Each structure stands twice: as structure tokens, then as C-alpha cells.
Amino acid sequence: MAYDETLVVRVRQTLSEMGGADEISMMGGLCFMRGGNMACGVSGERLMVRLGNEAAAKAAKAEDVALLQIGGGRIARAFVTVDPASIADPSSLAAWVSRGVNFADRLPPKNR
DSSP states (O other), X not given: OOBOHXXXXXXXXXXXXXXXXXXXXXXXXXXXXXXXXXXXXXXXXXEEEEOOHHHHHHHTTSTTEEEEEEGGGEEEEEEEEEOGGGGOSHHHHHHHHHHHHHHHHHSOOOOO
16 A cells, blocks of 8 residues: 655654654555654555554544554554544644654564
């Protein structure tokens, strides 16, 4: 699946203000990694954010947020996707990216 380059640029800019992130293509999109752990990414036109199972379940109750669906109809319960309209302004995008960064930064670093 292709991803929205404009959203990728916006996420990169937002992450640069938070200390940056490594990039890797996976999960059908472009993922942003902190310490080897995925924080967020872009798939299609939607922002993917890693929140952990409990926080993702709570966030997915909002109309503009859904648990991430992966191949075969499976659900990645620790991840959500956010509708493009909900991250149109920079502060909303930054809030979601920050949530993913905060989660990833609490995980033990992975050596790759």
C-alpha cells in the first residue's frame, strides 16, 4: 500500500521537534522508530500510532480512531489509526505523534 507523502513530511517535521526517529518500511506503510520500537507511522492516508493495548482500546472508542487492521482481518491491538481530518492541524498531529513517541520511549531499546 502506498502512503501519503504529505502526511509523511508533516510527521517527520513533528518528530524532528521531539528528537527525531528512524524510518523503516513495514506494515504496508512507513514507520517511525524510537530505540528500535515503532512509535507511529503512515499507511495510506491514515496516521498509525502505537499506544499499547489498553490505551489503544480506549482511543478506538472515538469516532475518528480505529484499531489497526492487518492482513487476514487480524487486529493489531496495540495500534490505532487516525482519520486524516482529525490530524489536519499541526497541534492535533503533534498530540497523536507525541502519544506514540511517549509509548515507544518507555519500551526497552532494541538492537538491530
